[in-house]
Amino acid sequence: MPLSGLWNFAEKIVVSKSRRVLQHLIIPLLALMLLLLPALYPLFVGGFAKTHDASVHLIRLYLLDEQVRAGNFFPRWLPDLMTGYGYPTFNFYAPLIYAVAEIMHLAGASLPYALTILMMMLIGTAAWGMWFLASDLYRPKDRKLEDGTTKVAQPHWAGIAAGVAYIYTPYLLVNLYVRGALAELLAQALLPWLFWSIARLFTAPTPRRYAIAAAALLGAIALGHNITLLLLPLLLGPYLILVWLTSPLARSERFVRLRTFVGYSLIVGGMTAFFWVPLLAERNLLSKSAFNAPHVEEHVWSFSTFLEFNFPYDYAVSSIPFRLGLAQAFLVLGGLLLTRRRSLCWWFWVALGGIALICVTPLILPLWRAVELLSIVQFPWRFLTVVSLATALVSGGIVTLTQRTSGQTMLAALVVAIAIAGGRPMIALFDTSIYDDIAVDPAAIARYEAGYGAWGAGWHREFLPKWAEAFDADPENTSSDGEGGGVRENEITLHTALPDESLKATGPEKVSLEFVSPTRLKLFVQSATPTTLRLNQFYFPGWSAWIDQGPILPTYPSTQQGIVTIDLPAGEQRIEIGWTDSWIENAAEWLSILTLLILGIALAWRRRRLAAALACAAAVGLALILRSPLQSQSEPLTLVHTEVLPGFQLLGYQTNLSANGRSLLLTPFWYNQRRFERLSVGWRLVDEDGTVMSQIHSAPYYGTQSARRWHPGSVIRDGYRLPLPTGTPAGDYRLEVRIDAETEKTKWLPVGIVSAPSGPVYHPIGAVFTDPQSREQLELTGYTLAVNGAEQDVASNTLPVARPGDRVTIRLYWRALRMLSEDYHSFIHLVNHERQALTALDKIPGQEIARPRFWDLAYPESDTYPLTIPSGAESGLYYPRVGFYDYDDMERFLLEDGNGTSDALDLAPIKIIAPQKAAPKxxxxxxxxxxxxxxxxxxxxxxxxxxxxxxxxxxxxxxxxxxxxxxxxxxxxxxxxxxxxxxxxxxxxxxxxxxxxxxxxxxxxxxxxxxxxxxxxxxxxxxxxxxxxxxxxxxxxxxxxxxxxxxxxxxxxxxxxxxxxxxx
Incomplete structure (x- = not known):
C-alpha cells in the first residue's frame, strides 16, 4: 500500500476513534457536569456553608497547615486542641480530605475556599464514578454487524440518569450541606469507582489497570473514612463472589486476576500502614468516652420518620434520623418496576439496598447492642450511604424500558428532572459565612472548644487519652478587671481535675528555654537533686525526652490530668522534649516506606525502570512526610527568663499576627514552681511616649484555662490575644506584663520589644446597645463599607455610590461589654428616607467559630453583611440601619444617645443611582x-x-x-x-x-x-x-x-x- 494510503487509513482510524470518544465519553460527562450545577449552586453564590462540622473542618485544616509550615507534614498530635493540652487527632482520624485541602491552601486558596473546592471535586467525582458503574451495569450486549465487525453498545443515558440520581440523593447532599461530613462524602465519591474497577477486573481484556485502581481506591478509603473501611468487607465480599461467578473468563484466568488484585491490595495496605496500624493498635489507649455509644433508639427510623414528605426535600428541617426523599423513593420504585435488563448484578444491588434499609429500622437494635464493633459506626443511618448507592443504580434502570435512542433520551430526561426537582438544595435554606470573614487562630479555637464543649474540635471527645479520663467538660466562669482603660475579661475556663495534693511540689531549681516548635522544645535545667519536670500537655505514647548527647528519658503520665512527666537526674543538662511517635507508629511508618522500596526493587528486577523510579521516589517522598527532619521554630522566640512572681518565671514568648490582621497572638512560656488558687495575666503595648496602645487582662490560654490546674514543676505553653485598636500606627512597642494572683499583684514589667503592624482601619462609632431584660451590653465600635469589593471612605464627604445589581458589603465590628448569654441576632436593613426597607439581612453575627456567646470582651469581632441592590431600586439616599435582637422573643436591644432611646442605628447613607429609560415629552x-x-x-x-x-x-x-x-x-x-x-x-x-x-x-x-x-x-x-x-x-x-x-x-x-x- 502506498504511503499516502497508509496515512489515510491511519487518519481514518484516529478520527473514527476520536469521534467515538467524543460521542460516548466526553459529551455525556460534560452533560453530567452541567446537570450538577443546581446541586453546587449554593457553594458558588452562598458563601461557606455553616454545616454541623464546618467549624471542625476549619480548625483541623488550620492546625494541619500550622504544622506543615513548621516542617511537620504528618502531625499525629495537635498541641493547640483541648484548650492547649493537645490531642492525637490525626493518629485516629483519616487525614486524606485535609491533605487534599491543604495542598489547595498552599496553592493560594483560603481555608474555607480550599474546603469548598474539595466539596465540588467530591461531587464531580461521585457523579463520574456512578456514570461508569451504571453504564456497565446496564450495558446491552454488543451486536455483530454484517461485515463481521462488532458494534460496541454505549448506554450512556442510563449512566447519566443514575449519576444525577446519585448526586441528588438526599443523604449525599445532607452530608454536604447539613452535616458537613466531608470524610463520608469522600467515601460516597469513591465507592462507585471501587465497585466499577472490581467489576472491570473480571471482564476487561487488560485487567492490571483495574486491579491497581481498585487497590488504590481501597487505600484512599482507608485514609479517607474509617467507618466506610470497616463496612467494606461486608460489601465487597458478596460483590467479589458475584462478579467471580458471572465472569465469562476461564476459571484459571479468574484466579490469576483475583491473585493480582489481592497482591496489589496487600501492597496498598502496606503503603497505608502508617495510618491504619496505629489506628487499630492504639485505640485501647483512648478514654472510655471514645467508645460511648449514642442512644441508638434515637437514630433508627419509625413509620413517621423514614420518608421526608416535603417536595423538594427540605434540608432545613432535615432531622435525625435522616430520611429518604420523595423523589428518591419514586425513582427507585420506578426502577424496580420498569427495568428491563435485570442481571444478577442488578439483583445484588436491589438486595444490598434492601438489607441496608433494614439496618436503619428498629430491627437492627438487638444486633447493634450485641456487636461491640458496630459502636464504631456510631449511627444506624450511616447505612444510607449504601442505600444511596443502590437506589441511584436502580433508578438508572428506568432508561432500559425501551431500546430506542429517542425513548431512552426521554426517559433519562424524566429521571434527571425528577431527581433534580426533588433533591435540589435551595440556597435560602442554608446559613452561610462570607469567605473573607472567616479567620481561624488558636484564640478562636480555644474559645470555640470551651464554649461549645467541642473538645478536640469534635463532639464526643472520641480521641481523649485514657490518662486524662478525669477531664471535665463543665465550664467554670472567672472574671477579672483590668487597668488603663477598664478592659474586662469574663471568660469560660477549662475545668479539669484539681491537682493531686499528694504530689510533691518538685521541679528543677532553674529552667531556661532555648528552642520551641509546635511539638518540641529544648530546655537547659539545673537541679541539685533528682527531680521531676512536667509539660502542660496530655500524655500519649509518642512523647519523648532525651538529654542532649545523652540517654533517652522515659516519659509517663502524672497528676489526675495525665500530663507529660519526665524524671530528671541531678546536675546541669540540656534536655529536649518532643513528639517523636510511639514505637508502633514508627514501625508502621517504616513498614509503609519499606513497602514502596521493595516494590521499586521488584519493578527494577522486572526491568520496569520508569515504574521502579516512581516507586522509589514515592518511598523517599513518604519518608520525608512521615519522618520529616525539617521541623523548626514556627515563629521567632524572644527569651526573657524573668521571675514575675516568686516561683513563677516567664521563660520567653512568641508573637504572631492573627489571620485577620486585627490582633497579636502572644504565646508565653512559663515555668511554674508553686500552686495558684487564682491567676490572671495582663499584657499591654506601650509606645515610646508611654501611651498605652493596647491592653488586656485575661485568664490563661485565651481565657479558657484556670491556673489552679497548673502543677508545680511544670513548663506551660500559654496564649493571649492582644487586639490592635483602629488607628494604631505600625512600629515597635514595649511589651509589658502584670500578674494578678490571689493577694499578689505585680507592677507592669517590661519584657521586650514587639513589632506590630498598623491596626485595622474602620470608621469608629462607639454606639452601645443594651438588652432591656438582661441588661447585657455590646458596643458597635465601627464599620467599613465596600461596593463591589472597593472599600469606601465613609468618614469623608465622598458619598458611596451603588447601582442596581451591585453588591454592597458592610462589615460591622462588635465588642461585648458583658458576657452574652445567648447567640443573639443582628440585622442590617437598607432603608430609604421614609424608613422603608429596600433589602435586609438578619443573622447570628460573628464568624463561624466565634459566635456572640463566646466573644472576647477586649476584642472587636467582625460581622459581614453582603447586600445586593435589587433591580427595581429607585434612585436616592439609603441608610444602613443596624440593630441587635433576641431571636426567641424578637425584642430588640435599645440604643441610648443624645436624641433619646431607639432600637436601631442609622449608619452614613449610600447613594443608589438607578438607570432611567423614560424620556421627556x-x-x-x-x-x-x-x-x-x-x-x-x-x-x-x-x-x-x-x-x-x-x-x-x-x-x-x-x-x-x-x-x-x-x-x-x-x-x-x-x-x-x-x-x-x-x-x-x-x-x-x-x-x-x-x-x-x-x-x-x-x-x-x-x-x-x-x-x-x-x-x-x-x-x-x-x-x-x-x-x-x-x-x-x-x-x-x-x-x-x-x-x-x-x-x-x-x-x-x-x-x-x-x-x-x-x-x-
Whole structure:
C-alpha cells in the first residue's frame, strides 16, 4: 500500500476513534457536569456553608497547615486542641480530605475556599464514578454487524440518569450541606469507582489497570473514612463472589486476576500502614468516652420518620434520623418496576439496598447492642450511604424500558428532572459565612472548644487519652478587671481535675528555654537533686525526652490530668522534649516506606525502570512526610527568663499576627514552681511616649484555662490575644506584663520589644446597645463599607455610590461589654428616607467559630453583611440601619444617645443611582447653577385648561453635573401676577430622598409632583414656574438657558395653563 494510503487509513482510524470518544465519553460527562450545577449552586453564590462540622473542618485544616509550615507534614498530635493540652487527632482520624485541602491552601486558596473546592471535586467525582458503574451495569450486549465487525453498545443515558440520581440523593447532599461530613462524602465519591474497577477486573481484556485502581481506591478509603473501611468487607465480599461467578473468563484466568488484585491490595495496605496500624493498635489507649455509644433508639427510623414528605426535600428541617426523599423513593420504585435488563448484578444491588434499609429500622437494635464493633459506626443511618448507592443504580434502570435512542433520551430526561426537582438544595435554606470573614487562630479555637464543649474540635471527645479520663467538660466562669482603660475579661475556663495534693511540689531549681516548635522544645535545667519536670500537655505514647548527647528519658503520665512527666537526674543538662511517635507508629511508618522500596526493587528486577523510579521516589517522598527532619521554630522566640512572681518565671514568648490582621497572638512560656488558687495575666503595648496602645487582662490560654490546674514543676505553653485598636500606627512597642494572683499583684514589667503592624482601619462609632431584660451590653465600635469589593471612605464627604445589581458589603465590628448569654441576632436593613426597607439581612453575627456567646470582651469581632441592590431600586439616599435582637422573643436591644432611646442605628447613607429609560415629552436645556441641568418635562394630562380642584402631574428630568454645595428645595408655582397663586408645592427632590448635594455626574433624576388647583382659584391664564432655592436664606438658584442667558427672577416659566370657572 502506498504511503499516502497508509496515512489515510491511519487518519481514518484516529478520527473514527476520536469521534467515538467524543460521542460516548466526553459529551455525556460534560452533560453530567452541567446537570450538577443546581446541586453546587449554593457553594458558588452562598458563601461557606455553616454545616454541623464546618467549624471542625476549619480548625483541623488550620492546625494541619500550622504544622506543615513548621516542617511537620504528618502531625499525629495537635498541641493547640483541648484548650492547649493537645490531642492525637490525626493518629485516629483519616487525614486524606485535609491533605487534599491543604495542598489547595498552599496553592493560594483560603481555608474555607480550599474546603469548598474539595466539596465540588467530591461531587464531580461521585457523579463520574456512578456514570461508569451504571453504564456497565446496564450495558446491552454488543451486536455483530454484517461485515463481521462488532458494534460496541454505549448506554450512556442510563449512566447519566443514575449519576444525577446519585448526586441528588438526599443523604449525599445532607452530608454536604447539613452535616458537613466531608470524610463520608469522600467515601460516597469513591465507592462507585471501587465497585466499577472490581467489576472491570473480571471482564476487561487488560485487567492490571483495574486491579491497581481498585487497590488504590481501597487505600484512599482507608485514609479517607474509617467507618466506610470497616463496612467494606461486608460489601465487597458478596460483590467479589458475584462478579467471580458471572465472569465469562476461564476459571484459571479468574484466579490469576483475583491473585493480582489481592497482591496489589496487600501492597496498598502496606503503603497505608502508617495510618491504619496505629489506628487499630492504639485505640485501647483512648478514654472510655471514645467508645460511648449514642442512644441508638434515637437514630433508627419509625413509620413517621423514614420518608421526608416535603417536595423538594427540605434540608432545613432535615432531622435525625435522616430520611429518604420523595423523589428518591419514586425513582427507585420506578426502577424496580420498569427495568428491563435485570442481571444478577442488578439483583445484588436491589438486595444490598434492601438489607441496608433494614439496618436503619428498629430491627437492627438487638444486633447493634450485641456487636461491640458496630459502636464504631456510631449511627444506624450511616447505612444510607449504601442505600444511596443502590437506589441511584436502580433508578438508572428506568432508561432500559425501551431500546430506542429517542425513548431512552426521554426517559433519562424524566429521571434527571425528577431527581433534580426533588433533591435540589435551595440556597435560602442554608446559613452561610462570607469567605473573607472567616479567620481561624488558636484564640478562636480555644474559645470555640470551651464554649461549645467541642473538645478536640469534635463532639464526643472520641480521641481523649485514657490518662486524662478525669477531664471535665463543665465550664467554670472567672472574671477579672483590668487597668488603663477598664478592659474586662469574663471568660469560660477549662475545668479539669484539681491537682493531686499528694504530689510533691518538685521541679528543677532553674529552667531556661532555648528552642520551641509546635511539638518540641529544648530546655537547659539545673537541679541539685533528682527531680521531676512536667509539660502542660496530655500524655500519649509518642512523647519523648532525651538529654542532649545523652540517654533517652522515659516519659509517663502524672497528676489526675495525665500530663507529660519526665524524671530528671541531678546536675546541669540540656534536655529536649518532643513528639517523636510511639514505637508502633514508627514501625508502621517504616513498614509503609519499606513497602514502596521493595516494590521499586521488584519493578527494577522486572526491568520496569520508569515504574521502579516512581516507586522509589514515592518511598523517599513518604519518608520525608512521615519522618520529616525539617521541623523548626514556627515563629521567632524572644527569651526573657524573668521571675514575675516568686516561683513563677516567664521563660520567653512568641508573637504572631492573627489571620485577620486585627490582633497579636502572644504565646508565653512559663515555668511554674508553686500552686495558684487564682491567676490572671495582663499584657499591654506601650509606645515610646508611654501611651498605652493596647491592653488586656485575661485568664490563661485565651481565657479558657484556670491556673489552679497548673502543677508545680511544670513548663506551660500559654496564649493571649492582644487586639490592635483602629488607628494604631505600625512600629515597635514595649511589651509589658502584670500578674494578678490571689493577694499578689505585680507592677507592669517590661519584657521586650514587639513589632506590630498598623491596626485595622474602620470608621469608629462607639454606639452601645443594651438588652432591656438582661441588661447585657455590646458596643458597635465601627464599620467599613465596600461596593463591589472597593472599600469606601465613609468618614469623608465622598458619598458611596451603588447601582442596581451591585453588591454592597458592610462589615460591622462588635465588642461585648458583658458576657452574652445567648447567640443573639443582628440585622442590617437598607432603608430609604421614609424608613422603608429596600433589602435586609438578619443573622447570628460573628464568624463561624466565634459566635456572640463566646466573644472576647477586649476584642472587636467582625460581622459581614453582603447586600445586593435589587433591580427595581429607585434612585436616592439609603441608610444602613443596624440593630441587635433576641431571636426567641424578637425584642430588640435599645440604643441610648443624645436624641433619646431607639432600637436601631442609622449608619452614613449610600447613594443608589438607578438607570432611567423614560424620556421627556418636552425637551429643554436649562442649567441649575453648576450642579445640574433640566433636560425636559412631561405633563399629564396634556391639557390647556384646568378647573379648580383638578390635578395635574408634572415629571421633571434632571441631569446631575456634580453634587450641589447644599440641599436645595424645589418650588412649583402656578401663578399669575394679577390673579395670585393657583397652586403651589415646595419640597426637596423626592421629598428629601435624593437631596441635591448628593447628585452625581450624569445621574438622571426623575422628579414627579402632583399639583392641585386651589378650589377658590379665580379663572384666568396662569404660568407654571419652577426653580430651586436655599431653604436657609430663601436665595434662589441661578437658572440659565442653553444660550447662557439668566432667566428672569431665577425661575423657569414652564407652561401656560388656563384655569376655567368651576362647573357646578
Amino acid at each position: 418636552h425637551p429643554l436645556r436649562v442649567r441649575y447653577g453648576e450642579f445640574a441641568q433640566l433636560l425636559g418635562y412631561t405633563l399629564t394630562p396634556e391639557v390647556a385648561s384646568l378647573q379648580p380642584g383638578s390635578m395635574i402631574t408634572l415629571t421633571l428630568f434632571y441631569q446631575g453635573l456634580q453634587p450641589a454645595t447644599r440641599s436645595y428645595t424645589q418650588f412649583f408655582h402656578l401663578y399669575a401676577p394679577e390673579l395670585g397663586m393657583a397652586a403651589q408645592i415646595d419640597q426637596p427632590p423626592l421629598q428629601g430622598g435624593n437631596p441635591t448635594d448628593t447628585w452625581q455626574p450624569d445621574e438622571i433624576i426623575l422628579e414627579q409632583v402632583r399639583l392641585t388647583v386651589n378650589p377658590g382659584a379665580p379663572p384666568g391664564d396662569y404660568t407654571l414656574y419652577i426653580g430651586m432655592y436655599d431653604p436657609e436664606n430663601g436665595e434662589r438658584v441661578l437658572l440659565t438657558d442653553k444660550q447662557g442667558a439668566t432667566l428672569v427672577d431665577r425661575q423657569l416659566p414652564l407652561a401656560r395653563i388656563q384655569v376655567s370657572e368651576s362647573v357646578r
